[in-house]
Amino acid sequence: MRLALLLCAVSPAVGGVLVRGEKGTAKSTTVRALAALLPGVAVVRGCRFSCDPSAPDPHCPDRARHADGPDASTVRSARLVELPVGATEDRVIGSLHLEKALTAGVTEYEPGLLAAAHRGLLYVDEVNLLHDHLVDLLLDAAAMGRSTVEREGVSIAHAASFVLVGTMNPEEGELRPQLLDRFGLTVEIRAPREPVQRAEVVRRRLAFDADPAGFSGRFADAETDLAAGILAARERLPAVVLDDWALTTIATVCAGFEVDGLRADIVTARAAVAHAAWAGRTGVGREDIRAAARLALPHRRRRNPFDAPGLDEDLLDRLLDDCGPEPEPDPDPSDGGGPDGAGDQPDASSQSSADDQPDSGSRPSQHPGAGEGPSDQVDSSGDAPVDHTAETTAAATASAPAGADPAATAAPVAAGTPYRPKLFTVAGLGAGAAGRRSRALTSLGRTVGVSPEPTGPLHLTATIRAAAPHQRFRGRQGAGLLVRSADVRRAAREGRESNLILFCVDASGSMAARRRMEQVKTAVLSLLLDAYQRRDKVGLITFRGADADLALPATTSVDVAARRLADLPTGGRTPLAEGLVLAADTLRREAIRDSRRRPLLVLVSDGRATSGPDAVARSQRAATGLAGTGVTALVIDCETGRFRLGLAARLAGLLDAQHVPLDEVAAEALTTAVRAQVA
Structure with a gap:
């Protein structure tokens, strides 16, 4: 880490450093210490963009303010500019100076953090939690050495050459490969x-x-x-x-x-x-x-x-x-x-x-x-010993006596190659964090009206319309518009949100047939990959034997979920009721943590319930209770074979959920069916 930071300090053109590491490894401390080692910077006095007196930017927005003479420059220490995770686009790249535009009718650009970081150090802690479009802005500016602003009637380009350093904890989610590639160097520390x-x-x-x-x-x-x-x-x-x-x-x-x-x-x-x-x-x-x-x-x-x-x-x-x-x-x-x-x-x-x-x-x-x-x-070679009695054990699960344990734990089965699944969304219009899954009012997207929220992007037209009727009463004299805080209106934008995808996977003996479990893991892995691409949080519950287990609490790190899925053993009875109860408890806790992130429950099961007394009745009550919470659910039916009992379909009815057979999860299955009908 030390060497990578020094190389970028010597040559900012390298493209910055991404520091990946576990919590408590002094990532932030080390980065902040680098700022004190950077040489002092000679700047044009009064220039908000830190122009070099020996070679001022000919396109600097403040070039008219550049003074001449011996006192036209000064030397200051290199800046360390920290970009918070919650920063907005206008704070990063700058925007129209709203007060002057409304009161004096002057179009003036107010610089953002990229201008402040010019010829210094720009530090983004937890860069993996920053929204992708902001990461793109940072990396574009770092690569080009300039920031271009085209918004709200402002057309500005200014120099933005800085040492970009990002830190992240992989446990909280990974950066996407296309964004990783934009960082010049990366190091992993422990x-x-x-x-x-x-x-x-x-x-x-x-x-x-x-x-x-x-x-x-x-x-x-x-x-x-x-x-x-x-x-x-x-x-x-x-x-x-x-x-x-x-x-x-x-x-x-x-x-x-x-x-x-x-x-x-x-x-x-x-x-x-x-x-x-x-x-x-x-x-x-x-x-x-x-x-x-x-x-x-x-x-x-x-x-x-x-x-x-x-x-x-x-x-x-x-x-x-x-x-x-x-x-x-x-x-x-x-x-x-x-x-x-x-x-x-x-x-x-x-x-x-x-x-x-x-x-x-x-x-x-x-x-x-x-x-x-x-x-x-994950070892997916398939060379592990195979229990050839798995098929017989799975077939006997449905008819086994209530007190018997029909299957011992089988060795984990590797998943196949992921495929592109169908898009499953949460019904209605949400208001969660911007993503790529369900319809929602977010900070990104098309403007559909005025938002009652006190924060968000300014709706300029609505603000002027609210202030205009009161100008005579407010004593307006001459040009300009007298605007009060009560006049400010925010834009309501409709886009896509990210959701919480909670997987509840049946790992009992009825799923232990190698071919079936391979299909199940491949389907879940494909849905995990889809969740990754759509910026969702994911959680994983498994149930087998006599109880259910929260194998992975809700997280943005889908690769951790993939590893837990790969190590998932199978065998034993089917505690379906316990799995549904744990799912309800998990969703309730997550709603307290983040009430705006809507969940999607994905139940992967064949619908059997064979563990404990009154297993079927208890599972039906648990399903009805979950349906009463209004959670959007999806039941992936893993039942295979010529003769099917249809238990998963009945369970989907109790959950008020969408029922999808396992072999129809892939988007290609829908495409093939449509083509067959057209033919």
């Missing part, structure tokens, strides 16, 4: 497991709390040297040569890892140049390319949401070896090495552990985020 290191962390924290000034003073000289090293590397950067051998090697490495597109090649090249400049070299070598590839490629190897980021370092070394030895550099007698000795070994400025030295040329024993991809993947 807290140390060694007691000695953990004790040292605690010792330093307590020392800082006891005497902040004294503790900081102990490291003042080291920070000064590090800041000088960043400045020297920036000055050295234009002189670094990226020759044909280095370019070919970078292309070979990126092609060998089969990354999509060419952005990986460009980012790796920029990061390698920055690494060479930080190391005090004037040419890019093997060590620089290896360090850059380890930071630029792991997150670009994800092909679907359930792939874990990682990099096979053995493959990386083989690809580098195949490119042959690097050319001998020309002697440069003027090259005196890195700043204060730190530049020759960019990874040696911190000697705490091997994990802080990813670019040293020798691989550490274990590096977070590197080479971990295969170990985190």
Whole structure:
């Protein structure tokens, strides 16, 4: 993480850093500390866009305010601008100055956070919780170095070059692959497991709390040297040569890892140049390319949401070896090495552990985020031993005596390849967070009227219409419009919302037939992928034996749900009533946490109820109770075979739910049926 942040500080063109890690690993602390190391910035005095006095932006909106003379510029420290998760688009990119527009009739642009972050550091904590269109705005500005605003009659473009750093906890949900690709570098960090290191962390924290000034003073000289090293590397950067051998090697490495597109090649090249400049070299070598590839490629190897980021370092070394030895550099007698000795070994400025030295040329024993991809993947090879009595056990479940346990736990069955499912939505018009599933009044979409809510986008026409009749009474003189707070109207926009998809999966013995469970897991995995694409939260309940289990509380991390599904065992009786009761309790708790997010209950079962006394009656009462709450439900009927009892269809009637046979979940099934009717 330290090296990635330093490389972006040396060359903001690298494209920023995404720091992925578990909670409590000092991600935010480290990022905020970087701002103090950045060199001071010379700006035009009075310019809201921080123009460089030596090369002011000719298209700067404040160019008319630029003063001349010796006092026209000033030097300030680099800014750290934090973007909160709840920020709106107009706060990020800026918007029309509403007060001046309404009172003085003046069209004036009010800069946003991107303008404030120009030539500084823009930090987004929990970037995975930020809405996708805002992430797109940030990444576009970081890549282009400019922000373009076209809204509310304002047409403005201004410079926006900054070091973009995002942090996230993967447990709270992943960024989509297309957004991951837009970050230049990514690192994955973990807290140390060694007691000695953990004790040292605690010792330093307590020392800082006891005497902040004294503790900081102990490291003042080291920070000064590090800041000088960043400045020297920036000055050295234009002189670094990226020759044909280095370019070919970078292309070979990126092609060998089969990354999509060419952005990986460009980012790796920029990061390698920055690494060479930080190391005090004037040419890019093997060590620089290896360090850059380890930071630029792991997150670009994800092909679907359930792939874990990682990099096979053995493959990386083989690809580098195949490119042959690097050319001998020309002697440069003027090259005196890195700043204060730190530049020759960019990874040696911190000697705490091997994990802080990813670019040293020798691989550490274990590096977070590197080479971990295969170990985190679900084993779907199907080579596990198969219980050939599963079919017989499943068939005997319906007729087994009430007190018998018809099936022991069977080994988990792997899911097949996910497919595109039908779109299942929640009925009515909601008001939840913006997403891509059900109809709702959201902050995005088309304007359909005026909203009674006190927050949201301004409805300018309705606001003027509300203020206009009162101008004479308010004593209006001359131009301009006198507007009061009571006149302000907000736009009501209809779009799509995200929902809570609660899966309630039957894992009893009647589902234990290998072929049937494979179909069930494939269907649920396909619906999970659909939920991921539509920005939903998901939860997972399983029921088997004598009880139900909340295997995964509601979360946006669908890949965790996929892993829990892959490890799902089967066997035992069917406690359908217990599963429905737990589903009702879970939905009730989630409604308290987030009353605006509407749920969709997806019950995956064949409708049998065989566990406990009066199993059928209890399950019917539980289904009727759930229907009384008004929750939108979907019953996926897993019953197969020539002779079917139709229990799931009856259960769907009690739940007032949509009934869908398992083989009709796929969107292709509907397409095929329509084509057959047309033919």
